[in-house]
Each structure stands twice: as structure tokens, then as C-alpha cells.
Amino acid sequence: MTDTASPATTRKDWASDQEVRWCPGCGDYSILTAVQLLMPDLGVRPEQTVFVSGIGCSSRFPYYMNTYGMHSIHGRAPAIATGLAVARPDLDVWVVTGDGDGLSIGGNHLIHALRRNVDITILLFNNQIYGLTKGQFSPTSEVGKVTKSTPFGSLDHPFNPLSLALGAEASFVARTHDLDRQHLQETLRRAHEHRGAAFVEIYQNCNVFNDGAFDTITSKQNRGANLIPLVHGQPIRFGDEGERGVVMDDQGRAAIVDVADVGEGALLVHDEERPDPSLAFALSRLAPGPTAPTPVGVFRAVERAEYAEQVSAQLAAAQTDAGPGELSQLLTSGGTWEV
Amino acid sequence: MTDTAAAPTSSGPINIDKVVIRFAGDSGDGMQLTGDRFTSVSAGFGNDLSTMPDFPAEIRAPAGTLAGVSAFQVHISDHDITTPGDAPDVLVAMNPAALRAELAIVRPSGTVILNSDTFDERNLKKAGYVEDPRHDGTLAGHTVYEVPMSSLTVESVKDLGVKPRDADRSKNFFALGLISWMYTRPVEPTVAWITKRFASRPQVANANLAAFRAGHAFGETAELFDHPYEVKPAHLPSGTYTNITGNTALAWGLVAAGQQAGLPIFLGSYPITPASDILHELSKHKRFGIRTFQAEDEIAGIGAAIGAAFGGHLGVTTTSGPGLSLKAEALGLAVSLELPLLLVDIQRGGPSTGLPTKTEAADLMQAIYGRHGEAPLPVLAARSPADCFDAAIEAVRIAVTYRTPVILLSDGYLANGAEPWRLPDVATLPTIEPDFATGTNHVDEDGNETFQPYKRDPETLARPWAVPGTPGLMHRVGGIEKADGTGNISYDPRNHEKMVHLRADKVAGIARDYPATEVEGDEDAAVLVLGWGSTWGSIGAAVKQLRADGHKVARCHLTHLFPLPHDLGDVLRRFERVLVPEMNLGQLSRLVRAEYLVDATSISKVQGLPFTGGEIEAHILDALRALGPSDGAQEALARTEARLATTPAPPAGVTLAVAGADAEDA
Incomplete structure (x- = not known):
């Protein structure tokens, strides 16, 4: 996908001429900037890149990228992107979706894209609210949330997007947030490098309808104490002094401990390449929501056969075995007679 | 068995010009296979033919019940035919339920062949018979042959070491052998087929061969039958x-269209009866570079096809009624994106799950209008199993040329029915030009060369198809209204109105490509029968028969249902009466009334079954009678009445060989 012979690009090459129209202060701006700045580093070409989105605030994203793009219909971006990626494995296909688009109306397409492992990079902007329709609860909103459609508090139990993706056996699962450009870019770089479906949940602040939903963990002053960086091959620890850590208890649950209590040797060593998803799943369950210490980074990155490549291989094998199809042969294949 | 039976020679078979045979049994009895084999052998023998499988929605309903009856009707003839026949001349009933379910449609004085082994108390009760129909007058007027097929089959395989329960499963081949003898079908093709088909299970092959031969020998030696019959080649x-079903022809038409357009095919589809066979067929043809994608649902099927179309492939999605509803929103997106896309709807009985294995043609309005907003798209319909091939190519031509989603309608009757098809010369198939955009198409105010994704071809109003991977043509498309030309988001009221009109004008302009609307039959007739879709065969049979009696009748059959042909209004207004037979409650008739202020009369049938020729004939006769006397009409009426008096069920299988007429002449 990387064409080393291509001339280098700059951010300017990746920004379209369209005026960006998110609400001032929206977390989407920082994600857009991070992506536009990242693309030149990935060594890819704008004409080989396609952003596909559904409906929602996040789904306006393709209009602002000077690539090929499609702003499609609510929830269907993973299905459309799957068709494109299967037809054109030479392209770099990205999906931009949100918690409503990807987990509610489009939940089915999301899990099936992940299980097939088609080579697309899915960015799910999670702001735990419906923004474009002006403030109803979303499938990631917390129980009890008071919104326009739930004046007495939401009764819906929320999805955990990472648990869901892992349940669908996604081969790449990660989480990042909109306030740390470096972490965001590093996570997206890893997602882009991954061969197969990559799922990245991005905590994104909606400053109009759900302001501060992630402040407890993502604001500069809280980050050290509440974000748990996952680093492959390293013991999982966090805190301003690295004084806290994660262990696996005898029930297979991940639990937070003081390193001083258990000793560094007892800490769980992160292994994103573990073939079975149980470790990643346990980590995805560590925090009940973005109000308690929460792991970020790559939860899982395993190799699994990529879908489009296999589709192409079947076509190539059929043509190698029997030669390219001949229409006149096909028409007579059911037996013929002469009159 | 037929009107033109020649006198028997001392030993040879009696020649007849056509016969309609209906094989009926339990779902597990293999009647579809039996019918299919009889059809193939007859096709190879050179008969013209038309078939209609008729099976239940349940995969295996309780054995012996009416719900489990599966039937296959085949009409073979020595002349050109277009329907599977109105009333079977011969019914093969493998059990009492099959007899009970099918007897009513057998022609009076027709032949009934029963597997007498199954007429025991238990099976009679399951079928709902209080008395044994063989002895209570139920079969009066019919020629009845009772053949103990189960026990003769078991007997025929007893030396092969087959368990009795397995042995009974070969009885459909016994029936096939018997009917093959009765109609003087060559034996070798079936022997060869059984040998090949069951090559991996020699015991099954041997049992089926033994049963087939036993059935054949039974016909020859049992002194039950006077003589065999023969239907000469047509x-x-x-x-x-080749002998072809509608779904296979449609799949092959897509393969051909892909080749003619130089586009790889991407089929996104979700299994649904009766459309799944197109997915099955195309999934075999990877040598043609065809990608088939069994999606997680109907919406993903069309979604993936739209994604592939954006990538420069020929995006296709196949479905049936409920799936058409589910795909409606994505069709609207495709209208807005103005990308080539083909949706194939194999209509079935609706609404909702309806009659999933039975035919209907009630999706026309949904195909034309079933989207939110002003979302026009072209709609076509195939008229016969073989025509599905040509219709698929024409649908793809329109989709690619005009950058638009197209709906091609077929139905369960065409999908599963078969007829002989004279293969086209592949060198003469139309070429389809995708004409991908390769460079800029506009110069902006500052003199810069730019690409405008919605700048249209002045003639077709089609927009450029610029596929990802093309340098310099990066652009964004989407469902939000676009500014004319640039394609950027626009909420400008005037622009929206302009875009709505542009999309409508583009689709309306497709009618410029149509050939002149053809009227067949009598140009000076008072009655015109207007049809679309699978009614073609039955209308043709009816019109042919009445014209043979001396009536003046014309018929016109539409392939393009939206936009309608420009000259259709003029054609319809030339006739005093316009009859519109449809397998719905009058959808096309309503359209032509609205469009042309023509007093069209709807003829409706919604039984999950196609019209018979006789049914349509009766409606035309009513119209002719209502028009009153004119030159020759009384004589023609007398001939028709005399004919109907001798053949209570009007024979079908008559051909439409009326001269083609140029609509512009009249």
C-alpha cells in the first residue's frame, strides 16, 4: 500500500477545500488535525485513500479530507467499505463512525466487518451521546443519563465498544482519545499498519451535548492517575509515579493494585499478540466506564487471514486452474442440442 | 391425450403434438428431480418446452400431508410454445396428498397415474380423504392407472443389497422410467446422467438405474397401457x-454484461427465495473475475455493491420483495450518488413473508416509487426465462451509461421455469462503455483545471465516473444534497430544485434509447392486451388462440416500465379497449391510466400462480363480446364457442407467432 516511489505529501495535500463545520470546541477538530498530520507520515497517496462514513457528526469527516470519500447512510459505512475493499484491495480504506452510527443502527455491519477481517481501518468516535440529532442518549451512554429522550434517566445498559469488538473476534482493537495527539496518531498508525479490520475507539468530547464526559480520565491533570497505558511486553502500570498496576486475579479478572502491595513481578505483562482474546477482554472490562482508571492503547493485534486477499486468491486460483472464463463456453455448459 | 392424435400403427407410438405432464409427490419424493430429468431429455430430443416447478415453502413438511406436496409441471410440444400449459394432460401422483392437491387442475378426461402402494388408510387420512378417491367417483372421467410403484421399486433393487427403506427412495426413478416409456423418451441420456450424478455412491446409482429400467419395462410389458405416445421434435x-431457467439466464446475462462492459462484477447478496440461485450460480464463476459476497443482511448486500461500484466495479445486488423494502434507503443513496448499480428483484407473493416459493408481480409500484424523496430510477422486467439474459444486459447498459441504479424485475415463475433457448452469437452482444473519467473536466474562475464530479454529459446528463486510484480526481460523494457541478454540500433551495429536476430529466431521457414500441397481432383490432413481465407467455398463448379462431386482437409487452416508452400513449390510444393482465391488483393499469388518460382495464390474478392462457383468453373474449358485432366477429365467436364446448379447459401451449408490426405505421 505504501508506494516508496511516490513523492512525499504534506498536510496541505490531505486537507480538502471545504469549510469544516463542527461546533466550535468539538473534539472532532483535534482528531481531524491529527489524521491530516499523520497521513504524510504513513507514506500513502491521497488518490489511493478512501474515507467512508455513515451519518452523525463524526461522519462529516470524509468531506474534509482531500481523498476519495463517501458520506453514506446511517450505520452502513462498514458494509460499503467492505464492498470497496474487497473489490479494490489496492486501496487504503478508512471508516469513520460514531457510537450511534456504528453501535446502534449499524451494529450488525460493524461486528460482521470485524469477524470477516476485511482490511479496513475503523475509527469509532465515542462521545456517548447523539450529537447531530441534538442530544439523545446513545448506546454507550451511562445508565440513568438524563437527556431529551430520557427525562427520567436512561434505562439502557450501555455497550462496551471494545468488549463488543473483541467478542466479534476483531484482530486489532485499540482505544485512544482526542486530547493526546501523539497517542492518537501512534494508535492510528498501528491501526493502519494492521492487515485486516482494525477497530479504534476514540473517546471524543461533545462539548455541546455531553461536555466533559471523559474529563475524569483524559484531562491533563487526571491523565496520569486514570489512564492506563498498554505497552506490549511491559508490565501494566500507571499513576504519576507508576505506583499502581494491573494484575490478573484468580477469577481471570483484571484488577488494579498498588505495586507496593504486590511487587512489580506480580503485575500483568501486556501481550497484545496473544491468540485468544481473553486477556484483551479482561482489560476491556477493567473500567466500568470512563470515570475510573481506564486502559488505552492497543488491546489486541493478532494476525488472521485478511478477507479481500482470500477473495482475490480464490479468483486467481480459479483462473490459474481453468483459465479465464469464456462466455461461449459458459452458455453451452448446461448441455446443448442443434436444430 | 390431444386434439390431433393420429391413429395408432400396429407397433409404434401414437404421435401427438404436445403434452402437459405434472409430477406430484411428497417433498422428499424427488419430484423436482424427476421433472427436471424428463425436461432435459425432452430438450435434448428437440421438443419445445416450458416448465413450472411448484414447491412448498417448508423444506420438509410432514410426510404425506397436503402442505408437503411438491409438483413439477412440464409442457413439451412439436411446435413453438410459451407456457407450461394450462391444465395437465397427465398427473403422476405419488401419494394421496399429491392427488388431492393437484387433481382439480388436471384437464377433464386427463390421465392420472397413481402410486397405489401409498393409498392406505394412514396416507388417505393424512391427505384428508374420508373415502378412498379411487373408488368413490372422485376420479370419474379420468383415465386412471394404478401402479404399485413403491413395491415394484423395492422388488427391482432387492438383489443390490439396498435396505428396503432406502430402496423406496428410488421410486421417483421408477416413475421417470414409466413416463419415459409412455412418451417414447430416449433412455440413454438418463442412464448416463444417473451414472454420473451418483458416481460417488455406486449403490445409489445402481438402485436408481434399476428402478428407472424397471419403470420403463413395466410400461412396455404390463398390459395396462395400449401404446406409448410420441411428441416429435419441434x-x-x-x-x-440449451434448456435454461430464468435465474440461470439472468446470472449468465450478468456475466455477459460484465464482459461487454469490461467491468469486473461484484455481487452483494443475502440469501432469499427465489433469488438465491443467482448468488449460487455467480459464485461458481470465479474464472470470470466475479466476486460474490454473501452479506450479513440485505442492506449490507446493496451497501457492499455500492462500495464496489464506487471502486469501479459492476455492483449488483439480488433479492426478492422483502429485501427490496430493506434496500430502499440504500437505493436512494445510489440515486443521489449517481453510481451504476443493478438491483435484481425476483418477485414472490407478498406482503411480508407472503408466499415465498410462489410467484407474483406486485413489486412494480415499489420498484418505481418505493423510496423517500424524489428518487427516480429505471425499472425493467424480463418476460420469459431466456429473456432474463437479454434483460440483464439491457439493465446493465442503462446503469453504466446513465450512472444510475436500475431495478430489474423477474419473478418466481420465470426464475424457476425453464425453456429452450437459442444461444446468441456472443460476438453480436451489445458493447457497454464505462468511460471512466481520467482527467480534469473543468476550468475554474482562476483558470485552474479542476475536476467536477457532478458536471454532466450534455446529452445523457450522466456524471463522470471517477474511481479511486485516479490521481487528481479525488472527490467526495454523499447523500446530502450536492451543488450542481462541484458536488459539494449545498443547502441552497434553488440548487436542490435544480438537482431534483436534473436527476429526473436524466432518467426520463433514458427512453430516447428505446426501440419503437412493438404491437403484435392485428393492427386494426379493437382490443389490445398490454402486459409486462412473465405474463408474456400466457398472453401470447391466449392471443394466438383467439386469432386462430378469427378474432382480431393485438398485444404489446413492455420491457421498460420506467421511464415508459415515449410512444406508448399513442399506441394505447389507437385501441378501443386496453386490457392489462397482471399478477397484482392493477399496478401497470393504474400507471397507464394516470400517465395517458387511457381507460385501461385491469385483469388481476394473485394466487401465487401464473395466469393460464385460458384465463386471459376468457377476459379477452368478454371484451370482444362487449364490443358488439363487427365484420367476421360473429363467425369467430361461434368458432371459439364450439372449440370451448369440446375442450372445457382451453388448451394452452399454443404459440404466439403473430407478425411483428411497426407501431409507427398505424
Whole structure:
């Protein structure tokens, strides 16, 4: 996908001429900037890149990228992107979706894209609210949330997007947030490098309808104490002094401990390449929501056969075995007679 | 068995010009296979033919019940035919339920062949018979042959070491052998087929061969039957023929269209009866570079096809009624994106799950209008199993040329029905030009060369198809209204109105490409029968028969249902009466009334079954009678009445060989 012979690009090459129209202060701006700045580093070409989105605030994203793009219909971006990626494995296909688009109306397409492992990079902007329709609860909103459609508090139990993706056996699962450009870019770089479906949940602040939903963990002053960086091959620890850590208890649950209590040797060593998803799943369950210490980074990155490549291989094998199809042969294949 | 039976020679078979045979049994009895084999052998023998499988929605309903009856009707003839026949001349009933379910449609004085082994108390009760129909007058007027097929089959395989329960499963081949003898079908093709088909299970192959031969020998030796019959080969136009179902023809049409357009095919589909066979067929043809994608649902099927179309492939999605509803929103997106896309709807009985294995043609309005907003798209319909091939190519031509989603309608009757098809010369198939955009198409105010994704071809109003991977043509498309030309988001009221009109004008302009609307039959007739879709065969049979009696009748059959042909209004207004037979409650008739202020009369049938020729004939006769006397009409009426008096069920299988007429002449 990387064409080393291509001339280098700059951010300017990746920004379209369209005026960006998110609400001032929206977390989407920082994600857009991070992506536009990242693309030149990935060594890819704008004409080989396609952003596909559904409906929602996040789904306006393709209009602002000077690539090929499609702003499609609510929830269907993973299905459309799957068709494109299967037809054109030479392209770099990205999906931009949100918690409503990807987990509610489009939940089915999301899990099936992940299980097939088609080579697309899915960015799910999670702001735990419906923004474009002006403030109803979303499938990631917390129980009890008071919104326009739930004046007495939401009764819906929320999805955990990472648990869901892992349940669908996604081969790449990660989480990042909109306030740390470096972490965001590093996570997206890893997602882009991954061969197969990559799922990245991005905590994104909606400053109009759900302001501060992630402040407890993502604001500069809280980050050290509440974000748990996952680093492959390293013991999982966090805190301003690295004084806290994660262990696996005898029930297979991940639990937070003081390193001083258990000793560094007892800490769980992160292994994103573990073939079975149980470790990643346990980590995805560590925090009940973005109000308690929460792991970020790559939860899982395993190799699994990529879908489009296999589709192409079947076509190539059929043509190698029997030669390219001949229409006149096909028409007579059911037996013929002469009159 | 037929009107033109010749006197028997001392030993040879009696020649008849056509016969309609209906094989009926339990779902597990293999009647579809039996019918299919009889059809193939007859096709190879050179008969013209038309078939209609008729099976239940349940995969295996309780054995012996009416719900489990599966039937296959085949009409073979020595002349050109277009329907599977109105009333079977011969019914093969493998059990009491099959007899009970099918007897009513057998023609009076027709032949009934029963597997007498199954007529025991238990099976009679399951079928709902209080008395044994063999002895209570139920079969009066019919020629009845009771053949103990189960026990003769078991007997025939007893030396092969087959367990009795397995042995009974070969009885459909016994029936096939018997009917093959009765109608003087060659034996070798079936022997060869059984040997090949069951090559991996020699015991099954041997049992089926033994049963087939036993059935054949039974016909020859049992002194039950006076003599066999023979239907000579038909005099069809010379060429190479194959026997083809609508779904196979449609799949092959897509393969051909992809080749003619130089586009790889991407089929996104979700299994649904009766459309799944197209997915099955195309999934075999990877040598043609065809990608088939069994999606997680109907919406993903069309979604993936739209994604592939954006990538420069020929995006296709196949479905049936409920799936058409589910795909409606994505069709609207495709209208807005103005990308080539083909949706194939194999209509079935609706609404909702309806009659999933039975035919209907009630999706026309949904196909034309079933989207939110002003979302026009072209709609076409195939008229016969073989025509599905040509219709698929024409649908793809329109989709690619005009950058638009297209709906091609077929139905369960065409999908599963078969007829001989004279193979086209592949060198003469139309070429389809995708004409991908390769460079800029506009110069902006500052003199810069730019690409405008919605700048249109002045003639077709089609927009450029610029596929990812093309340098310099990066652009964004989407469902939000676009500014004319640039394609950027626009909420400008005037622009929206302009875009709505542009999309409508583009689709309306497709009618410029149509050939003149053809009227067949009598140009000076008072009655015109207007049809679309699978009613073609039955209308043709009816019109042919009445014209043979001396009536003046014309018929016109539409392939393009939206936009309608420009000259259709003029054509319809030339006739005093316009009859519109449809397998719905009058959808096309309503359209032509609205569009042309023509007093069209709807003829409706919604039984999950196609019209018979006789049914349509009766409606035309009513119209002719209502028009009152005119030159020759009384004589023609007398001939028709005399004919109907001798053949209570009007014989079908008559051909439409009326001269083609140029609509512009009248």
C-alpha cells in the first residue's frame, strides 16, 4: 500500500477545500488535525485513500479530507467499505463512525466487518451521546443519563465498544482519545499498519451535548492517575509515579493494585499478540466506564487471514486452474442440442 | 391425450403434438428431480418446452400431508410454445396428498397415474380423504392407472443389497422410467446422467438405474397401457439450443454484461427465495473475475455493491420483495450518488413473508416509487426465462451509461421455469462503455483545471465516473444534497430544485434509447392486451388462440416500465379497449391510466400462480363480446364457442407467432 516511489505529501495535500463545520470546541477538530498530520507520515497517496462514513457528526469527516470519500447512510459505512475493499484491495480504506452510527443502527455491519477481517481501518468516535440529532442518549451512554429522550434517566445498559469488538473476534482493537495527539496518531498508525479490520475507539468530547464526559480520565491533570497505558511486553502500570498496576486475579479478572502491595513481578505483562482474546477482554472490562482508571492503547493485534486477499486468491486460483472464463463456453455448459 | 392424435400403427407410438405432464409427490419424493430429468431429455430430443416447478415453502413438511406436496409441471410440444400449459394432460401422483392437491387442475378426461402402494388408510387420512378417491367417483372421467410403484421399486433393487427403506427412495426413478416409456423418451441420456450424478455412491446409482429400467419395462410389458405416445421434435429456428431457467439466464446475462462492459462484477447478496440461485450460480464463476459476497443482511448486500461500484466495479445486488423494502434507503443513496448499480428483484407473493416459493408481480409500484424523496430510477422486467439474459444486459447498459441504479424485475415463475433457448452469437452482444473519467473536466474562475464530479454529459446528463486510484480526481460523494457541478454540500433551495429536476430529466431521457414500441397481432383490432413481465407467455398463448379462431386482437409487452416508452400513449390510444393482465391488483393499469388518460382495464390474478392462457383468453373474449358485432366477429365467436364446448379447459401451449408490426405505421 505504501508506494516508496511516490513523492512525499504534506498536510496541505490531505486537507480538502471545504469549510469544516463542527461546533466550535468539538473534539472532532483535534482528531481531524491529527489524521491530516499523520497521513504524510504513513507514506500513502491521497488518490489511493478512501474515507467512508455513515451519518452523525463524526461522519462529516470524509468531506474534509482531500481523498476519495463517501458520506453514506446511517450505520452502513462498514458494509460499503467492505464492498470497496474487497473489490479494490489496492486501496487504503478508512471508516469513520460514531457510537450511534456504528453501535446502534449499524451494529450488525460493524461486528460482521470485524469477524470477516476485511482490511479496513475503523475509527469509532465515542462521545456517548447523539450529537447531530441534538442530544439523545446513545448506546454507550451511562445508565440513568438524563437527556431529551430520557427525562427520567436512561434505562439502557450501555455497550462496551471494545468488549463488543473483541467478542466479534476483531484482530486489532485499540482505544485512544482526542486530547493526546501523539497517542492518537501512534494508535492510528498501528491501526493502519494492521492487515485486516482494525477497530479504534476514540473517546471524543461533545462539548455541546455531553461536555466533559471523559474529563475524569483524559484531562491533563487526571491523565496520569486514570489512564492506563498498554505497552506490549511491559508490565501494566500507571499513576504519576507508576505506583499502581494491573494484575490478573484468580477469577481471570483484571484488577488494579498498588505495586507496593504486590511487587512489580506480580503485575500483568501486556501481550497484545496473544491468540485468544481473553486477556484483551479482561482489560476491556477493567473500567466500568470512563470515570475510573481506564486502559488505552492497543488491546489486541493478532494476525488472521485478511478477507479481500482470500477473495482475490480464490479468483486467481480459479483462473490459474481453468483459465479465464469464456462466455461461449459458459452458455453451452448446461448441455446443448442443434436444430 | 390431444386434439390431433393420429391413429395408432400396429407397433409404434401414437404421435401427438404436445403434452402437459405434472409430477406430484411428497417433498422428499424427488419430484423436482424427476421433472427436471424428463425436461432435459425432452430438450435434448428437440421438443419445445416450458416448465413450472411448484414447491412448498417448508423444506420438509410432514410426510404425506397436503402442505408437503411438491409438483413439477412440464409442457413439451412439436411446435413453438410459451407456457407450461394450462391444465395437465397427465398427473403422476405419488401419494394421496399429491392427488388431492393437484387433481382439480388436471384437464377433464386427463390421465392420472397413481402410486397405489401409498393409498392406505394412514396416507388417505393424512391427505384428508374420508373415502378412498379411487373408488368413490372422485376420479370419474379420468383415465386412471394404478401402479404399485413403491413395491415394484423395492422388488427391482432387492438383489443390490439396498435396505428396503432406502430402496423406496428410488421410486421417483421408477416413475421417470414409466413416463419415459409412455412418451417414447430416449433412455440413454438418463442412464448416463444417473451414472454420473451418483458416481460417488455406486449403490445409489445402481438402485436408481434399476428402478428407472424397471419403470420403463413395466410400461412396455404390463398390459395396462395400449401404446406409448410420441411428441416429435419441434420446428424451431435453426441454431444451438440449451434448456435454461430464468435465474440461470439472468446470472449468465450478468456475466455477459460484465464482459461487454469490461467491468469486473461484484455481487452483494443475502440469501432469499427465489433469488438465491443467482448468488449460487455467480459464485461458481470465479474464472470470470466475479466476486460474490454473501452479506450479513440485505442492506449490507446493496451497501457492499455500492462500495464496489464506487471502486469501479459492476455492483449488483439480488433479492426478492422483502429485501427490496430493506434496500430502499440504500437505493436512494445510489440515486443521489449517481453510481451504476443493478438491483435484481425476483418477485414472490407478498406482503411480508407472503408466499415465498410462489410467484407474483406486485413489486412494480415499489420498484418505481418505493423510496423517500424524489428518487427516480429505471425499472425493467424480463418476460420469459431466456429473456432474463437479454434483460440483464439491457439493465446493465442503462446503469453504466446513465450512472444510475436500475431495478430489474423477474419473478418466481420465470426464475424457476425453464425453456429452450437459442444461444446468441456472443460476438453480436451489445458493447457497454464505462468511460471512466481520467482527467480534469473543468476550468475554474482562476483558470485552474479542476475536476467536477457532478458536471454532466450534455446529452445523457450522466456524471463522470471517477474511481479511486485516479490521481487528481479525488472527490467526495454523499447523500446530502450536492451543488450542481462541484458536488459539494449545498443547502441552497434553488440548487436542490435544480438537482431534483436534473436527476429526473436524466432518467426520463433514458427512453430516447428505446426501440419503437412493438404491437403484435392485428393492427386494426379493437382490443389490445398490454402486459409486462412473465405474463408474456400466457398472453401470447391466449392471443394466438383467439386469432386462430378469427378474432382480431393485438398485444404489446413492455420491457421498460420506467421511464415508459415515449410512444406508448399513442399506441394505447389507437385501441378501443386496453386490457392489462397482471399478477397484482392493477399496478401497470393504474400507471397507464394516470400517465395517458387511457381507460385501461385491469385483469388481476394473485394466487401465487401464473395466469393460464385460458384465463386471459376468457377476459379477452368478454371484451370482444362487449364490443358488439363487427365484420367476421360473429363467425369467430361461434368458432371459439364450439372449440370451448369440446375442450372445457382451453388448451394452452399454443404459440404466439403473430407478425411483428411497426407501431409507427398505424
